Amino acid sequence: MKKLLLVLLVVSFLLYGCLRTPPVVKEMVSVDGNLSDWGEKVKSDPTDDSKWGADNELLKAGLLFDGENVYISGEYVLGGDGNQNVFLALIDLVGVSGAQEVSYTGLNGATREFKNSQGDIDIIVEVAQNNSYKVWRVAQDGTLTEITDQVSAQFGTGSTIVELSIPITEQVDQVKAVFAISGGTGGGKQWIGDFYPNQPDHDATSDGGLTQPASVVNFVVCDSQGNVTEEINQTEPTPSEEQPAPQPTATITVDGDLSDLGTPVATSTNPGGGNGADLY
Ligand SMILES: [Ca+2]
Ligand SMILES: [Ca+2]
Ligand SMILES: [Ca+2]
Ligand SMILES: [Ca+2]
Helix, strand or coil, rough: HHHHHHEEEEHHHHHHHHCCCCCCCCCCCCCCHHHHHHHHHEECCCCCCCCHHHHCCEEEEEECCCEEEEEEEEEECCCCCCCCCEEEEEEECCCCCCCCEEEEEEEHHCEEEEEEECEEEEEEEEEEECCCEEEECCCCCCCCEECCHCEEEEEEEECEEEEEEEEEECCCCEEEEEEEEEEEECCEEEEEEEEEEECHHCCCCCCCEEEEEECCCEEEEEEECCEEEEECCCCCHHHHHHCCCCCCCCCCCCCCHHHCCCCCCCCCCCCCCCCCCCCC
């Protein structure tokens, strides 16, 4: 009888071990302003692809998630005294309903408008040139609630380096993010100097202005085991709606005179017939 009880006990323990969810990977990075603990998981953006030159350049961006905290890191240059530009991260907790569109007043008094039609936006992170930062949660109706006091952040030296962690209370298996050097809105556009991952519609602009709300389509993705991948939904810019209008065609009069057809007017090179196919 004792043996049977022991066997039952062992089996129960084994079943318990198999059925419980795998433990999340805790403290995969330490928030200390040094990104060496990110290894390959912090992504490098080109050092020369900002629309606004080397003093508004995104250099590195990282997203990690351990089931309880979202970790964000960035290395960048934010230039110009008194400018509106910030290091921006738009975060989508997959399975949590945020807002597809956000329109809000961020740091430096700038209005920002973004749209994620591939998912939604649940968390916004902004860091300004002077290392002031704000983090908001976004409700389904687009309302922002500041949660900066729940966030741990540390800064490195040299180019600006930020590393922060944001606690998550929901059960989430996957998190997506897009990173930017973002200005404000103006002239019907949301102004962005640089993105990671790059967004082809932004690549195609000459000045970084995207019709507001600026649409983001490509993301860094991290699961609760810390596996980092990328989701690239767009590789080519959307064909521009501002193509020059085709020249109006001249009126053609049916009068037996073909000169009003312009060139090319089809003339058979094989007037005698035969096998030559007339492609006109
Ligand atoms: Ca670190
Ligand atoms: Ca860059
Ligand atoms: Ca979401
Ligand atoms: Ca970029």
